[in-house]
Amino acid sequence: MNSRLRSLPSVERLLGVREISDLSAAYSHDAVAGMVRLELELARAGVKSGGEAPQIEELVNAVLSRVHRALAPWPRRVINATGVILHTNLGRAPLSRAAVEAAAEVAAGYTDLELDLETGRRGSRQAHISSLLAQVTGAEAGLVVNNNASALMLGLTAFARDRAVVVSRGEAVEIGGGFRVPDVLRQSGARLIEVGTTNRTYVADYEAAITPETAVLLKVHQSNFAIRGFTHSTDIQVLSRLASERGLVAFHDLGSGALLDTSRFGLPREPMVQESVAQGADLAFFSGDKLLGGPQAGIVVGKRKHVDVLAKHPLARAVRVEKVTLAALSATLLSYSRGTAEADLPVWQMISATPSALKARAQEWKSSIGSGGSTVRASKSTVGGGSLPDETLPTHVLAIRPPGSAEAFVGRLRRAGRPVVARIEADEVLFDPRTVLPEETAELLDAIKSALAG
Numbered sequence: 001m002n003s004r005l006r007s008l009p010s011v012e013r014l015l016g017v018r019e020i021s022d023l024s025a026a027y028s029h030d031a032v033a034g035m036v037r038l039e040l041e042l043a044r045a046g047v048k049s050g051g052e053a054p055q056i057e058e059l060v061n062a063v064l065s066r067v068h069r070a071l072a073p074w075p076r077r078v079i080n081a082t083g084v085i086l087h088t089n090l091g092r093a094p095l096s097r098a099a100v101e102a103a104a105e106v107a108a109g110y111t112d113l114e115l116d117l118e119t120g121r122r123g124s125r126q127a128h129i130s131s132l133l134a135q136v137t138g139a140e141a142g143l144v145v146n147n148n149a150s151a152l153m154l155g156l157t158a159f160a161r162d163r164a165v166v167v168s169r170g171e172a173v174e175i176g177g178g179f180r181v182p183d184v185l186r187q188s189g190a191r192l193i194e195v196g197t198t199n200r201t202y203v204a205d206y207e208a209a210i211t212p213e214t215a216v217l218l219k220v221h222q223s224n225f226a227i228r229g230f231t232h233s234t235d236i237q238v239l240s241r242l243a244s245e246r247g248l249v250a251f252h253d254l255g256s257g258a259l260l261d262t263s264r265f266g267l268p269r270e271p272m273v274q275e276s277v278a279q280g281a282d283l284a285f286f287s288g289d290k291l292l293g294g295p296q297a298g299i300v301v302g303k304r305k306h307v308d309v310l311a312k313h314p315l316a317r318a319v320r321v322e323k324v325t326l327a328a329l330s331a332t333l334l335s336y337s338r339g340t341a342e343a344d345l346p347v348w349q350m351i352s353a354t355p356s357a358l359k360a361r362a363q364e365w366k367s368s369i370g371s372g373g374s375t376v377r378a379s380k381s382t383v384g385g386g387s388l389p390d391e392t393l394p395t396h397v398l399a400i401r402p403p404g405s406a407e408a409f410v411g412r413l414r415r416a417g418r419p420v421v422a423r424i425e426a427d428e429v430l431f432d433p434r435t436v437l438p439e440e441t442a443e444l445l446d447a448i449k450s451a452l453a454g
């Protein structure tokens with residue numbers, strides 16, 4: 001073992017190797033030296049546990065790839081061929097062209113974020129987006145924060161700290177990514193009063209639970225699961241009426257926050273923000289990057305006096321959004337206000353893509369690749385992102401049975417110059433055109449061809 005350990009090169013020797021010294025000159029000597037030391041430590045540990053000492057070329061390559069990984073920009077743009085439209089691991093909604101341009105424009109310079117250009121006086125970063133939200137949702141006012149989890153945290157803290165919040169037992173749920181309604185309530189200092197049963201909760205259940213301590217009646221959309229059969233839930237209209245009779249506020253956590261009707265695309269109807277507002281929710285909460293199709297954000301709309309309470313709360317400062325998000329969100333909302341959301345926003349383009357158009361794209365891919373082991377066939381896409389559980393959209397996929405293992409093939413796709421994420425089904429790798437943006441086609445086909453070549 002000692003002779004194997006002695007055969008390992010020194011830090012100085014590796015740093016002297018041409019490719020490594022070039023990198024350390026261009027990047028940072030200390031950072032590269034740190035990575036050389038780390039590789040040597042790993043090699044020493046390998047030898048001590050009985051392994052062979054790596055050749056110097058192997059060590060050099062390991063250092064080079066470590067440095068390249070550290071230098072690479074991140075997050076990287078990837079191609080989503082999974083057919084899951086709102087893929088949380090892949091960053092949810094892609095932005096519209098207009099939103100991307102608006103974000104880039106303000107990112108590069110200064111903005112009138114908190115300056116009123118008319119008067120020259122201090123402005124509010126929320127005023128413009130509030131009126132845009134009011135216009136597209138029918139609410140009196142709106143507020144934007146970091147994400148929906150922080151919007152709820154803010155709402156519950158502002159209205160129910162040291163008070164009680166009544167929630168149906170079927171809605172005190174975990175939404176995913178560790179977001180649990182009971183935990184958010186606890187964090188905000190509110191006491192959770194669960195009413196009803198998992199499958200049935202009536203307005204009388206809420207009514208019976210109201211005490212002088214009660215501040216909020218909360219309705220949570222069961223975004224990521226479905227209960228079927230013998231069920232009853234109390235709708236927001238009934239809950240809002242009860243809240244106003246008792247001097248309480250009704251919160252509606254919509255999750256996804258659709259502004260277009262999903263039933264037009266052969267899907268069940270996801271609750272819409274406009275409806276929640278029209279049915280009297282005092283405050284409705286939703287995400288910016290789910291079915292809205294914009295940047296990550298938490299959006300609250302509702303009665304002005306309630307929105308103002310949130311805006312003035314000290315916690316609002318801690319969950320404040322930045323200019324780039326506001327620019328992208330405002331461009332996204334403008335698409336709704338102009339009535340062009342379906343044409344402008346990738347999420348709605350993907351949802352509304354027809355099976356015949358998807359089939360034509362998959363067939364084009366197949367002929368570009370050459371038929372070897374590939375077929376085009378019917379499959380299913382999903383909306384994802386905690387929206388519309390169990391529901392699928394009919395699609396056509398390119399299915400490839402790779403020469404080696406399917407796992408190795410998707411591994412090569414993930415490591416392509418432009419990484420591609422695809423799914424495996426019964427030893428075949430499926431590429432769903434629904435979630436591949438048209439301008440990504442050439443890069444996708446290049447990646448598939450190189451991955452097939454090995």
Ligand SMILES: *Cc1c(COP(=O)(O)O)cnc(C)c1O
Binds near residue numbers: 147149255256286
């Ligand atoms: C997704 C979701 C959340 C969390 O929203 P984020 O924007 O991810 O913080 C909260 N509530 C419901 C019902 C959701 O579906």
